[in-house]
Amino acid sequence: MNSTNSLATKSPRKRTKNLFPYLVLTPMMVWVAVFVVYPAAFAIWTSMHLWIIEEPLASPFVGLQNYINLVQLDPRFPVAVKNTLIYGAFVTLVVVPLGFLLAYILWKATKLKNLYTFAYFMPYLMPPAIVGILFSFFYQPAFGTANFVLGLAGIPRLGFLRDPQMAIWTVGTVEIWLRMGFAVLILYSGMISLPIVMVEAARIDGANELQILWKIITPLMTRVLVFVSAVTMITALQTFDLIYVMTSSSGSGGSPGGPGISTYTMSLLVYNEGLMRFKLGTASAVSVLLFILVFLGTWLQLRYMRQDWEYYQ
Amino acid sequence: MNQSTKRNGFNWRELFLQLPLLFFALLALFPFIWMVLSSFKTTQEIVHIPPTFLPEKFTLRGYAEILDKLPITRNFLNSLIISASATLIAMFVASLAGFVLAKYEFRGRNFFFYALLSQMMIPIAVMIIPLYVLFTQLKLQDTYIALILPFAISGFGVFLMRQFMAGIPDEMLEAARMDGATDWTIYRKIALPQVSSPLSGVAVFTFLTLWNQFYWPLVIVSKPEMRTLTQAVAMNAVQIGQRYDVLVAGATISVIPIIIVFVIAMRQVVESVTFFGGK
Numbered sequence: 001m002n003s004t005n006s007l008a009t010k011s012p013r014k015r016t017k018n019l020f021p022y023l024v025l026t027p028m029m030v031w032v033a034v035f036v037v038y039p040a041a042f043a044i045w046t047s048m049h050l051w052i053i054e055e056p057l058a059s060p061f062v063g064l065q066n067y068i069n070l071v072q073l074d075p076r077f078p079v080a081v082k083n084t085l086i087y088g089a090f091v092t093l094v095v096v097p098l099g100f101l102l103a104y105i106l107w108k109a110t111k112l113k114n115l116y117t118f119a120y121f122m123p124y125l126m127p128p129a130i131v132g133i134l135f136s137f138f139y140q141p142a143f144g145t146a147n148f149v150l151g152l153a154g155i156p157r158l159g160f161l162r163d164p165q166m167a168i169w170t171v172g173t174v175e176i177w178l179r180m181g182f183a184v185l186i187l188y189s190g191m192i193s194l195p196i197v198m199v200e201a202a203r204i205d206g207a208n209e210l211q212i213l214w215k216i217i218t219p220l221m222t223r224v225l226v227f228v229s230a231v232t233m234i235t236a237l238q239t240f241d242l243i244y245v246m247t248s249s250s251g252s253g254g255s256p257g258g259p260g261i262s263t264y265t266m267s268l269l270v271y272n273e274g275l276m277r278f279k280l281g282t283a284s285a286v287s288v289l290l291f292i293l294v295f296l297g298t299w300l301q302l303r304y305m306r307q308d309w310e311y312y313q
Numbered sequence: 314m315n316q317s318t319k320r321n322g323f324n325w326r327e328l329f330l331q332l333p334l335l336f337f338a339l340l341a342l343f344p345f346i347w348m349v350l351s352s353f354k355t356t357q358e359i360v361h362i363p364p365t366f367l368p369e370k371f372t373l374r375g376y377a378e379i380l381d382k383l384p385i386t387r388n389f390l391n392s393l394i395i396s397a398s399a400t401l402i403a404m405f406v407a408s409l410a411g412f413v414l415a416k417y418e419f420r421g422r423n424f425f426f427y428a429l430l431s432q433m434m435i436p437i438a439v440m441i442i443p444l445y446v447l448f449t450q451l452k453l454q455d456t457y458i459a460l461i462l463p464f465a466i467s468g469f470g471v472f473l474m475r476q477f478m479a480g481i482p483d484e485m486l487e488a489a490r491m492d493g494a495t496d497w498t499i500y501r502k503i504a505l506p507q508v509s510s511p512l513s514g515v516a517v518f519t520f521l522t523l524w525n526q527f528y529w530p531l532v533i534v535s536k537p538e539m540r541t542l543t544q545a546v547a548m549n550a551v552q553i554g555q556r557y558d559v560l561v562a563g564a565t566i567s568v569i570p571i572i573i574v575f576v577i578a579m580r581q582v583v584e585s586v587t588f589f590g591g592k
Contacts, residue, residue, distance in 0.1 A: 021417045112334070125525075129544070133560060182586070238436045291436055
């Protein structure tokens with residue numbers, strides 16, 4: 001897969017080691033050190049210390065106390081973890097199957113394909129903060145579009161963002177709207193490059209559409225499906241912009257995370273605890289836990305993918 | 314692929330496929346259409362039940378008010394400067410790193426590759442506090458540097474570029490070397506032109522990532538005139554609550570540039586996204 005030929009070793013005139021790659025990559029490594037390694041190390045270090053604003057280096061080591069405090073004392077923490085997991089699962093479980101079905105229909109259709117690709121992908125490119133504002137209006141209980149449409153169908157008004165039980169799911173629908181196009185586009189392009197012979201062979205053998213979709217296309221698409229669900233899940237687990245904007249504007253009339261604390265996610269808890277209350281220790285502890293969560297998710301998916309790759313090679 | 318019979322000259326199967334596609338396309342586009350149309354309405358008309366589609370009384374009050382209230386030209390320029398600078402850095406880094414990682418063999422190659430990819434692994438919530446502390450201690454809050462640098466390298470871009478650079482025939486590069494070309498010349502004059510299409514995909518994505526950003530500007534920017542366009546419009550909307558005409562006008566202003574970029578560069582965007590699905 002990799003091109004193993006190389007300028008540095010093949011070139012007969014260059015007996016000495018070519019330093020060009022190091023020359024190029026070293027400055028980039030400085031960037032990685034400052035913007036990847038340092039933040040990660042800082043987050044872990046801080047999560048184990050009692051942060052003193054005036055003199056950070058004198059912050060006493062407290063071990064896992066920040067984590068214990070979070071679990072035992074902060075009522076927002078269990079809510080945030082629960083919401084993060086619900087949100088990640090809800091978004092992924094809608095986006096991937098629905099995106100797959102839409103991609104399949106798009107693949108079968110013959111007309112207006114470019115137009116649909118354009119329309120589906122457009123939301124994905126939009127700023128979530130702005131999208132959140134628009135949808136706050138659509139979900140406004142009294143005069144929002146959502147209740148108007150429900151009203152036409154004879155369904156009584158819903159509270160949406162003002163209902164503590166519903167609010168996180170409501171924000172989730174907006175995330176779904178935002179991410180759907182990405183899934184459709186990638187799955188669609190995966191289908192285009194499928195070995196069409198296999199599909200045709202199954203059809204000649206008398207398989208119907210549903211059998212072809214489930215027994216032939218789905219197994220062949222496993223790698224792409226895993227990729228799409230991994231990316232969607234990672235994004236959803238980290239959600240911040242939508243929650244911040246939608247739960248503080250016309251939704252609850254209060255601060256982000258409302259009504260009450262019902263829509264706190266882990267990203268929002270990091271923000272509130274760290275940058276509003278300046279408790280950097282506990283905030284970092286939340287961020288480390290979020291990192292572990294995201295990492296576990298990615299790792300599981302990658303492991304699954306690798307097995308699949310080997311199968312194909 | 315199309316094995317349906319065309320009796321009576323009408324394709325029922327195609328219609329059956331078109332209906333759900335059309336429904337979801339309308340669902341995807343409706344908020345934009347609503348937004349643009351509503352930006353020419355008064356608040357009373359926007360909240361009116363039943364809703365109107367086209368503006369009954371065409372007005373520009375929403376736009377006038379937001380231009381009056383926010384330093385929106387400045388916010389727009391901020392977004393442009395920040396997104397464009399980060400994009401240039403990201404293009405340069407991704408193509409150069411992709412080139413050496415694909416075409417040179419050297420000790421630590423995988424290490425460098427994974428180090429650059431690690432950028433994708435770290436959730437932004439993990440970076441936010443350490444970077445806030447760092448930039449505050451350096452007294453660099455409310456500066457372009459703080460807004461540009463942390464997101465100026467894209468692991469995804471490096472990955473994409475490495476894959477495309479690997480596809481360039483080695484003979485081509487060897488021939489240039491025989492003619493006495495330096496490494497830099499080979500990169501600049503031979504390799505770079507071969508990957509211009511995926512590279513513009515990287516450019517569009519970096520540009521949009523920076524343009525759409527909210528979390529990091531929210532943390533590091535406090536002066537209204539240093540806010541990005543997205544941030545300024547979003548924060549204003551959170552504060553004004555019920556003035557929907559102003560809110561929608563602001564949203565339209567911040568989204569129009571993205572639509573323009575997408576219309577111009579749709580092919581490159583789609584190409585670099587579908588790269589993952591089509592392999």
